[in-house]
Amino acid sequence: EAGVAQSPRYKIIEKRQSVAFWCNPISGHATLYWYQQILGQGPKLLIQFQNNGVVDDSQLPKDRFSAERLKGVDSTLKIQPAKLEDSAVYLCASSLAGGNIQYFGAGTRLSVL
Amino acid sequence: DAKTTQPTSMDCAEGRAANLPCNHSTISGNEYVYWYRQIHSQGPQYIIHGLKNNETNEMASLIITEDRKSSTLILPHATLRDTAVYYCIALYTGTASKLTFGTGTRLQVTL
Numbered sequence A: 001e002a003g004v005a006q007s008p009r010y011k012i013i014e015k016r017q018s019v020a021f022w023c024n025p026i027s028g029h030a031t032l033y034w035y036q037q038i039l040g041q042g043p044k045l046l047i048q049f050q051n052n053g054v055v056d057d058s059q060l061p062k063d064r065f066s067a068e069r070l071k072g073v074d075s076t077l078k079i080q081p082a083k084l085e086d087s088a089v090y091l092c093a094s095s096l097a098g099g100n101i102q103y104f105g106a107g108t109r110l111s112v113l
Numbered sequence B: 001d002a003k004t005t006q007p008t009s010m011d012c013a014e015g016r017a018a019n020l021p022c023n024h025s026t027i028s029g030n031e032y033v034y035w036y037r038q039i040h041s042q043g044p045q046y047i048i049h050g051l052k053n054n055e056t057n058e059m060a061s062l063i064i065t066e067d068r069k070s071s072t073l074i075l076p077h078a079t080l081r082d083t084a085v086y087y088c089i090a091l092y093t094g095t096a097s098k099l100t101f102g103t104g105t106r107l108q109v110t111l
Helices: none
Strands: A005-007 A010-013 A019-024 A031-037 A044-050 A053-056 A065-068 A075-079 A088-095 A108-112 B009-013 B018-023 B031-038 B045-050 B061-064 B070-075 B084-092 B105-110
Touching (some): A005 A088, A010 A019, A019 A088, A019 A108, A044 A065, B009 B018, B018 B084, B031 B061, B045 B061, B045 B070, B070 B084
Parallel strands (some): A010 A108
Antiparallel strands (some): A005 A019, A019 A075, A031 A044, A031 A088, A044 A053, A065 A075, A088 A108, B018 B070, B031 B045, B031 B084, B084 B105
């Protein structure tokens, strides 16, 4: 069974530029999550989707971050404009609807210079 | 979700059992204890979870005290590949429940 796919693996941008990350969850998983992991800390949930609807985006900085899951499968997370403090690993995870075992991708490491 | 407390780091010799403790003294009756680990440069990986009874799977065993205020994750025969950060999370189950990661325990397995 294929796992959660994320791309790119690494991205380097300058502050004020925009960037987008892509996630393809495990087939059949209705719930998709985006996490931000700053160096030395545990992952922090940014947004949770159930199919193509948002369940929780309370910790998403909505002035600069946006996410979508238009067809209830793939998802993109965008940052516009990026700040230095956005340097982190962005992790995508998926789970079955109502399930609490989440499967994570390898993440995208973002460096903002 | 209840707060959990874990040691910052632990060492274990390869081949020996690694016992990782977790305190969750304010856990409520319907909160599960979940364990994930994160190997360097990878996303977190689910290990095991439990409510009251001890649990065992192919990766590890989970021992929960009778009062449920603490638990221990046991890797029976640690290998170098078990070197990772281990997270203990107390979690209500349900559609909107979310994992709240702390800083975890960094386990270093050595030769």
